[in-house]
Amino acid sequence: MKFVFKNKKMKKLNIYFTAGMPRLTDTTEIMKLIQNSGADFMEIGMPYSDPVADGPVIQKAHELALKNGMTIAKLFEQLKTVKEEMTIPVVLMGYINPVLSFGFENFCSECAASGVSGLIIPDLPPVEFEKYYSEILKKYGLHFIFLITPETSSERIRYLDSLSSGFLYAVSSSSTTGSTNKAVKNDEYLNQLYDLKLENPVFIGFGIKDKKDFDSVTEKADGGIIGTAFVKILLENENWQVNAAKFVRTIKN
Structure with a gap:
């Protein structure tokens, strides 16, 4: 499935969750829930130690x-x-070692056979991507999304934008997912990204926890990515099906 941005004025919501939890068999139920609740993308984390x-x-x-x-x-x-x-669209996010252990081309082949649209692998260096992996991804029709941070120079942002397809993942701050150490909205950073007129849509991630955050960061970005707040519902609520669906609908509506 190709990434479609028919209505560019409508801000896109990407919901992340980790596959295989709360129970091993819950993955597909969560996928349907995210889609049926109005999200525009889903990002599935591949568990890693x-x-x-x-x-x-x-x-x-x-x-x-x-x-x-x-x-x-x-x-x-x-x-x-x-x-x-x-x-x-379904995007898989994870780390490079398990993918290499599986076999990169075999992994891409299975992605294509499983309806996956794209990959996010934060620890795959761009130089290695260009040299070893970009042609394999093209062979199987898969998008690849790179991450940038507020510390990434404009020159490097343009470079990573040229390598990415689908969208560009703009981390809100140089921290781990779910961090509350810094404000989600960084006006200088968002203005920089907006002014660069990048080829790909820009999605903001890390630290977005509610509709207020989502609306704030998408004033100038094309979409927002919510992970920790959603995963927390799956982990902490026995009645997660109802609460998770309500959470997604609240963000979109």
Whole structure:
């Protein structure tokens, strides 16, 4: 599925969750919930034992998913069962070591067969991406999204924008996911991104926890990514189905 931005004025909501939790078999139910509640994208985290870019909530989600027995192979099995029901793009996010262990081309082939639209692999260096992996991704019709931070120079932002497709992931601050150490909205940073007139839509992530944050960061960005706040509902609420759906609808409406 290609990323579609038919209504560019409508700000896009991307919801992240970690596959294989709260229970191993909950992945597909959560996918349907996110889609049916009005989100425009979904980002599925592949559990990893050392998720260095993630804060304590998502780290806990990774630990639980691994304890439940989630693997990349099992995730692909699950994705294939709902492939035909998905009408919004599905993006996989994770770290490069498990992907390389699976075999990069084999991984991309399985992504294409499972209805995955794109990948976010924060620890894959751009130079290696260009040299070894970009052609494989093109072969299987997969988007690849790079991350930038407020410390990234304009020159490098343009470079990463040229390598990305689908959208550009703009981290709100140089911290881990879910961090509340800095304000989500950084006007200077958002103005910089807006003024650069980048090729890809810009989505803001890290620290967005509610509708107020989402509306604030999307005044000049094309979309927002919410992960920790959503995952926290899955972890802490026995009645997570109702609460998670209500949360997504509240952000969009």
